[in-house]
Amino acid sequence: MVMKKVLILGGILMAGIIGYFSIQHINQTSWEPVSIQHISQPSCQPVRQTDLNENFSVLPRMSYRQPFVDKPQRTDVLLMSPWLAPIVWEGTFNRDILNAQYRQKNFVVGVATFAVKKYIRFIEGFLGSANKFFLSGHRVNFYLFTDNPEKVPSIKLAPEKRLFIIPVQNYSRWQDISMNRMDIISNHIRSHWRYEVDYLYSMDIDVQMFEHIGVEIIDTLVGTISSWLYTTPRDSNSYERRPESRAAIPRGEGDFYYAASFYGGSVSEVYKLTTACFKGVTEDRANGIEAKWHEESHLNKYLLYHKPTRLLSPEYYWDEELIRPRIIRVKRLSSVRKDLKEVRF
Numbered sequence: 001m002v003m004k005k006v007l008i009l010g011g012i013l014m015a016g017i018i019g020y021f022s023i024q025h026i027n028q029t030s031w032e033p034v035s036i037q038h039i040s041q042p043s044c045q046p047v048r049q050t051d052l053n054e055n056f057s058v059l060p061r062m063s064y065r066q067p068f069v070d071k072p073q074r075t076d077v078l079l080m081s082p083w084l085a086p087i088v089w090e091g092t093f094n095r096d097i098l099n100a101q102y103r104q105k106n107f108v109v110g111v112a113t114f115a116v117k118k119y120i121r122f123i124e125g126f127l128g129s130a131n132k133f134f135l136s137g138h139r140v141n142f143y144l145f146t147d148n149p150e151k152v153p154s155i156k157l158a159p160e161k162r163l164f165i166i167p168v169q170n171y172s173r174w175q176d177i178s179m180n181r182m183d184i185i186s187n188h189i190r191s192h193w194r195y196e197v198d199y200l201y202s203m204d205i206d207v208q209m210f211e212h213i214g215v216e217i218i219d220t221l222v223g224t225i226s227s228w229l230y231t232t233p234r235d236s237n238s239y240e241r242r243p244e245s246r247a248a249i250p251r252g253e254g255d256f257y258y259a260a261s262f263y264g265g266s267v268s269e270v271y272k273l274t275t276a277c278f279k280g281v282t283e284d285r286a287n288g289i290e291a292k293w294h295e296e297s298h299l300n301k302y303l304l305y306h307k308p309t310r311l312l313s314p315e316y317y318w319d320e321e322l323i324r325p326r327i328i329r330v331k332r333l334s335s336v337r338k339d340l341k342e343v344r345f
């Protein structure tokens with residue numbers, strides 16, 4: 001009996017001692033400030049300044065269908081790349097939510113497009129349809145490069161849209177007009193656009209828009225999956241393969257085939273992309289080689305090794321010559337049929 005009491009008392013004493021020390025320990029770790037001198041810091045640690053702004057904005061109340069994790073919006077198409085970049089398809093997003101989020105940021109988007117030589121004829125269709133369908137209700141600056149500014153038709157734009165006509169020289173080869181776009185865009189970012197816009201997109205002029213293209217296209221680095229090659233295995237598509245070209249992609253590599261007709265992103269990312277691609281074009285020229293699909297080949301190489309943060313499905317550039325399959329529910333933007341021999345020469 002005495003032995004049992006001794007054991008119980010001993011147990012209580014031990015528990016008390018453990019409890020005391022653990023409370024001390026908790027006190028130490030959670031309350032007592034740790035002297036900075038005890039933490040060894042590399043002397044060249046870069047200084048960071050995180051903006052701790054508390055003026056966060058709140059979305060308006062909205063009524064929409066609830067999302068469920070076990071009910072994907074589409075099951076017939078790939079919605080996410082292997083690096084978790086969303087692929088934008090009709091039926092996968094709610095434009096009202098996106099617009100509400102975007103409006104709070106008050107961004108300006110720039111669109112660079114070129115109408116050189118006979119391509120001037122495409123301006124009216126491009127601008128007329130873009131005025132209606134491209135980022136409707138949001139601020140957009142269209143930058144139109146042309147060798148014929150006096151021939152640009154007058155088009156009445158929505159109040160939030162502006163047109164800047166920028167004279168540019170022409171080149172005898174259409175391939176040079178197309179490839180030099182990368183250089184011109186890169187130079188204008190450095191001299192102007194970095195002060196004027198938040199996001200920048202490059203678009204071919206020989207297209208028309210038929211449905212809304214909204215803020216679902218906005219992201220840091222955005223590429224459009226080609227309507228010609230969206231189901232083609234990587235080794236059969238149109239990448240440049242000759243190792244002598246700076247645009248070469250080795251066999252066994254490649255994600256998607258991207259169309260050069262529509263790409264973009266933040267100004268700084270588009271600057272990197274256009275500068276790198278034009279460097280590739282210049283080095284190819286010095287080595288007497290031209291990539292299979294000109295700057296589009298360089299763009300594909302760039303986007304393979306600098307993964308886009310968002311991909312636009314072929315809805316965002318549909319080629320008129322193709323029959324539209326079921327998975328392409330809408331044709332938002334499509335090429336205008338052209339007689340290549342007539343228009344390029």
Ligand code: UD2
Pocket residue numbers: 113114115116117118119174175177178203204205206259260261262293294295296317343344
């Ligand atoms: C593809 C690409 C295009 C470019 C080209 C290079 C797609 C859908 N488009 O289109 O972006 O990479 O291949 O081979 O993948 N331009 C003029 N005047 C000219 C020629 C061209 O202004 O005389 C401009 C114009 O903005 C045009 C763009 O360059 O939209 C591309 O030329 P394209 O449309 O003739 O090239 P295409 O259809 O072969």
